[in-house]
Amino acid sequence: MTRVSLGDASLTNILARQGAALRAEVQSASAEVTTGKYQDIAQALRGDVSPVLAIDASLARLAAFKTTATDAAFQTAAQQAAITGLSSLASGITTTLLGSRDFPTPVQVNSIAADARGRLASAVGLLNSQATGRAVFSGMATDTAPLGGSDDLLAALELAAAGSTTAGQVSAAVTIWFASATGYGTFYQGAAALSPTPIALGESADLFTTALDPAIRDTLAGFAMAALLDRGILTGDAGERAILAQTAGRQLLTSEDSRITLAARIGTVEAQIETARTRNASEETALATLRLDIGSVDSYEAATRLETARAQLESLYLVIARVSRLSLVEFLR
Amino acid sequence: MSITSALSGALSGLSVTSRQAELLSSNVANATTPGYVRRELGLRAAMLGGTGQGVEATGVTRNLDRHLLSERRLALAGDGDRSLRSTLLKRVEDSFGSPDSAGSLAARLAAFDQALVEGASRPESRARQQAILSTAQSLTAGFASATDDIQQARINADRQIASEVGKLNATLTQLQTLNIELRSFSGAGRDVSALLDERQRLVDSISAIVPVREVARDLNQIALFTTGGATLLEGSPAVFGFTAVNTITPETTLAAGGLSGITINGSPFATAGPSSPILGGTLGALFAVRDELATKTQGKLDAVARDLIERFSSAGLDPTLTPGSPSLFTDAGAVFNPLYEVGLAGRLTLNAAADPAQGGALFRLRDGLGALAEGPPGNGTLLTALRSTLNLAAPLSSIGFTAGTRNFAALMGDLHSDSSALRLSAEADQSFAATRLTALTDLEAENGIDTDQEMQALLVIEKNYAANAKVIQTVENMIDLLLRLGA
Numbered sequence: 001m002t003r004v005s006l007g008d009a010s011l012t013n014i015l016a017r018q019g020a021a022l023r024a025e026v027q028s029a030s031a032e033v034t035t036g037k038y039q040d041i042a043q044a045l046r047g048d049v050s051p052v053l054a055i056d057a058s059l060a061r062l063a064a065f066k067t068t069a070t071d072a073a074f075q076t077a078a079q080q081a082a083i084t085g086l087s088s089l090a091s092g093i094t095t096t097l098l099g100s101r102d103f104p105t106p107v108q109v110n111s112i113a114a115d116a117r118g119r120l121a122s123a124v125g126l127l128n129s130q131a132t133g134r135a136v137f138s139g140m141a142t143d144t145a146p147l148g149g150s151d152d153l154l155a156a157l158e159l160a161a162a163g164s165t166t167a168g169q170v171s172a173a174v175t176i177w178f179a180s181a182t183g184y185g186t187f188y189q190g191a192a193a194l195s196p197t198p199i200a201l202g203e204s205a206d207l208f209t210t211a212l213d214p215a216i217r218d219t220l221a222g223f224a225m226a227a228l229l230d231r232g233i234l235t236g237d238a239g240e241r242a243i244l245a246q247t248a249g250r251q252l253l254t255s256e257d258s259r260i261t262l263a264a265r266i267g268t269v270e271a272q273i274e275t276a277r278t279r280n281a282s283e284e285t286a287l288a289t290l291r292l293d294i295g296s297v298d299s300y301e302a303a304t305r306l307e308t309a310r311a312q313l314e315s316l317y318l319v320i321a322r323v324s325r326l327s328l329v330e331f332l333r
Numbered sequence: 334m335s336i337t338s339a340l341s342g343a344l345s346g347l348s349v350t351s352r353q354a355e356l357l358s359s360n361v362a363n364a365t366t367p368g369y370v371r372r373e374l375g376l377r378a379a380m381l382g383g384t385g386q387g388v389e390a391t392g393v394t395r396n397l398d399r400h401l402l403s404e405r406r407l408a409l410a411g412d413g414d415r416s417l418r419s420t421l422l423k424r425v426e427d428s429f430g431s432p433d434s435a436g437s438l439a440a441r442l443a444a445f446d447q448a449l450v451e452g453a454s455r456p457e458s459r460a461r462q463q464a465i466l467s468t469a470q471s472l473t474a475g476f477a478s479a480t481d482d483i484q485q486a487r488i489n490a491d492r493q494i495a496s497e498v499g500k501l502n503a504t505l506t507q508l509q510t511l512n513i514e515l516r517s518f519s520g521a522g523r524d525v526s527a528l529l530d531e532r533q534r535l536v537d538s539i540s541a542i543v544p545v546r547e548v549a550r551d552l553n554q555i556a557l558f559t560t561g562g563a564t565l566l567e568g569s570p571a572v573f574g575f576t577a578v579n580t581i582t583p584e585t586t587l588a589a590g591g592l593s594g595i596t597i598n599g600s601p602f603a604t605a606g607p608s609s610p611i612l613g614g615t616l617g618a619l620f621a622v623r624d625e626l627a628t629k630t631q632g633k634l635d636a637v638a639r640d641l642i643e644r645f646s647s648a649g650l651d652p653t654l655t656p657g658s659p660s661l662f663t664d665a666g667a668v669f670n671p672l673y674e675v676g677l678a679g680r681l682t683l684n685a686a687a688d689p690a691q692g693g694a695l696f697r698l699r700d701g702l703g704a705l706a707e708g709p710p711g712n713g714t715l716l717t718a719l720r721s722t723l724n725l726a727a728p729l730s731s732i733g734f735t736a737g738t739r740n741f742a743a744l745m746g747d748l749h750s751d752s753s754a755l756r757l758s759a760e761a762d763q764s765f766a767a768t769r770l771t772a773l774t775d776l777e778a779e780n781g782i783d784t785d786q787e788m789q790a791l792l793v794i795e796k797n798y799a800a801n802a803k804v805i806q807t808v809e810n811m812i813d814l815l816l817r818l819g820a
Contacts, residue, residue, distance in 0.1 A: 005785075007781025008781065009778040041433050042432065043757060049432040049750050057446065064451045071455055139709070191712075195713045198454065204717075329788055
């Protein structure tokens, strides 16, 4: 007789296996619903995880660029503020200086000279200003103020102009000193310009401005010429003193152009930084969206999966309960 | 006398039905015993002098499907092999860190890159220099812990081989003993089903270790061979030899003689390749894990570590470095030797000159590792250069990993993808092997005890017993009737 039978263990095994599979499915789907992360991201991406890694690395880098662009923006803003300050210091005295030959008394030259000396000190103070503990015109020597005190500057100039008897000689000596590497070049305590700072992928902001910039030198030279009068240069020669004051005014007037140019150049960098920040922000948003797209679970889909698995598991429990009562032994009582 | 024949016939019926009930109770009792094979009593009509003399038991038969059994054993070996491989590859993948977690090698690299960018923008900031240092240390720590994990997996495999070999030797000895018992009991004509069940269970237990072919011999004897051709049991058992080691470093290999291979009866056999007789089960897979899979992964990790070192020691990057002195990433503090790449990932350390904890100074990250004194604090040139060396597409100089020209982040991404892809493909293999094993196990279970059917048989046995008893009662009445005739 051919045996027609099905071992008890067979059904038990099948039900147990189906139960285990469904419970695993419920577990993974519920974890995905609650965390929004794939339980196995490698499987979801079919083994190629490079896109997710690239996006994560880009997001980390963008976070860094956010910081560096802010740093750079801060630096340029501080420089821009100092240059604006220099311009307003200069413009407040230029006209008066230009008219100094028409002054009725030498005393007025003295008072304008005193004013110029004060403005020189303010100008040096502006250039020595710090942004978040960083000297902004010192180039790489961020821990050092770019210039010494204004009195030291004037003392050095007096030495350079010693023996001069005419306003022309004094102004020439001042101009030469400011242009010279051994004059103003050594008075400058900073270092070479900062290296370009990264602000976006493949893009750097050039923070080139130091106190050695011609616009700054010319402005300081203008203030210094007038300030020297206050230190008593060309004493006794009222005519030459008035001429020197006028030369100083002309020097400040001509330096106006280079200050504007410098401000415009820094402004270009500021604009570049701002564009980079905007671009970084939009790139970050786009990448974050893409990251969600490829690296995160569609919660609707995961919830559907969870619900399906739950319903299947409940049906399975029902089947187990029914089938296990289905035995001949039950009926042989 | 035909009436007495009827009596003895009915008696034989009674005795056979009780024997059937006995077997049936054993079947029902063992309904869930693994390895138990259903028994049946063979019957035939007893003949004596050409006439029927009742019923006679021919012996107990085990309903065993030999073909299915042998297929299931092979599937068991295949499943053991695949699951060990995929477990190892999963472990390797985990040791690199899940790609979407903050602890992964790629995430550590991204943090280092981020710190370099931020450092280049404010080179004077001690906090940012510290961030560069600690992210670089976290990167080297990631390489080191991945190396540890891989080597730990090799040690575990080595120990497991020792335990599997021990189990194999012990089981083969037990099988030999059983063979001897079976020979004597079978010769005496006794029911040996229980011994056969036990032997089958023992063979099952080693068939996961090596794939086994069972060959039947006379008098219920068996001989065992691996599918690769090694004799496991033929009269006397084979003796496997293996020695476990205590420590395994990346440099320890079978080829270099630091690890034990396998011997059978004292002669060495290959543990990999077409000539190896032990492949296909967990034993072969453990050797593959120890000598091939883990080693290859270590090689890839070393290749990536080497690329990192070489990027940072490229000429002209750090002008303060004298030729022949180590760069930011070092091989255990020294210059990397291209001839000694094995295990580099585990030895990767940060240059002590930049680490205040090791007597170095943070400013050397900015001013160069050979700098004697601090330079201008705002000098970000070197930091920018360090960062761009990471993002430079450069060819891979090591042959441990797929060649190509890529930047370091892409290389790291490839390392992650490679380990994930290998794991997924091993898991696909494993799930195929598991499905096959499940299908065969289900088939075997279908041939197992069906209590419903046993209950049906019990009803038949009960009915037969009653019928035979009725025959005896009737014969007795007939004999009584005859005896009363004479009274």
